[in-house]
Amino acid sequence: MSAPLVSILDDEPEIRAILTEALEEAGFRTQSFSRAREFEAALQRVTPDVCLVDLSLPDTDGLALVHRLALERGAKVIIISGRAQVQDRVTGLELGADDYITKPFDPAEVVARIRARLRAGRAAPQSGQTARFNGWTAHFDRYVLEDDSGAETPFSHAEGEVLRLFLDSPKRLISRAQMQDALGGAAGESFDRAMDVRISRLRTKLREDPKNPRLIKTIYGAGYIFLGDVGWG
Amino acid sequence: MSAPLVSILDDEPEIRAILTEALEEAGFRTQSFSRAREFEAALQRVTPDVCLVDLSLPDTDGLALVHRLALERGAKVIIISGRAQVQDRVTGLELGADDYITKPFDPAEVVARIRARLRAGRAAPQSGQTARFNGWTAHFDRYVLEDDSGAETPFSHAEGEVLRLFLDSPKRLISRAQMQDALGGAAGESFDRAMDVRISRLRTKLREDPKNPRLIKTIYGAGYIFLGDVGWG
């Protein structure tokens, strides 16, 4: 599966350059155009995963273009515009745009919003979620841990919560208070022990050596650290 | 088909009032909460089409809540926050939010952005007659399940209700309370067991391995998840 393709349509060369650089660094394939005509010609060939469209184009009515793109072709469209009035944003969104970003913008936010659109597009918003780390593959949709040899070990919901928390913040200290919050536990003396048990059970399934844990490390008096090179997908 | 349901979670009464009024005028059903705990309790019963969540909540870490909502439950989340830094927006979106609106906001834009989410989602319940999933074809007009080899197994009305509920929301957690609602069961001690039996019988017809169900997964204390790539038609 190749990287998502993002099309950029903007008449300012500088904007195109900034966006192209930020998007390629973020791992997207890009394609940029200065005129609507070229852009629509390219659409005959490929359908981009997301289109970034500037409204103030010299050779066409931007809103009409957005409308055609979004409602007729079903493309995901993010408007990038210098017009910042609420009314502009509302009409842009009502016409079918998926998002509306005003100039000046921060490239990082553009990337984040593109990712949000891609995520939403998937049939299964929350799952198909798998993470690889150090020979293991965690399938959160099936609640299964897969060995590097392909052997599978099921894990429970409670164990999954802990594992997900770790995989979201690898190589970073996670305090017990943070866990308590993330795992929805009521603050209390007793919940500490419950968390211990959850972690203990997770360690067992990850076949950790109690004497020498390689993945889930305890930091005495501070919390835990999950070591492991995590890749989501 | 009833109006989409929007849940509002914000600790400021005035904000809740403004949003509620604007949304109801726009034709949505609304439901608002001041505390995360109440909000999560309500989620046991219904899954809103869109959740508007304020990050600065007194009783929990808002970001962790968003993460749980978006990634684990597959809900559509729009963050409404007073924090306007780019970094805040990026982390909010990366954690799974579908959109990020900063205060002060214009209610009209909020409505437009909610509509954009609903349009993109289109997870609306299907009313088609047949659905394909993982080698099976369900014919709701004939009350028959068709094998990938063409062999047919009849299913009853009660089993069909459960199956349709699953097929309408694949790969998403469905709580028992939601089922009870959808299947018209009175909330009571005894109906719980009846649902278990319905699911057990459906599992049998889908030839699920009791030890390792591949399609209907139980999440202890939370509900069920139907895994399967569903295509209607």
Added chain:
DNA sequence: ACCCCTTTGTAACAATTCGTAAGGTTTGGG
């Protein structure tokens, strides 16, 4: 009306999950 079959809820028992308690082990300061 009678019989037989299907459907579906209820009851009873088995299996699983997960927090709690209890006892053991490790850590780090004095």
Added chain:
DNA sequence: CCCAAACCTTACGAATTGTTACAAAGGGGT
């Protein structure tokens, strides 16, 4: 080196869920 606090692990039990057996309810054909 000693001790208290922090942490790990095991066992147990309450709650949750699965499965089977059974009975009530309904439908069609004779």
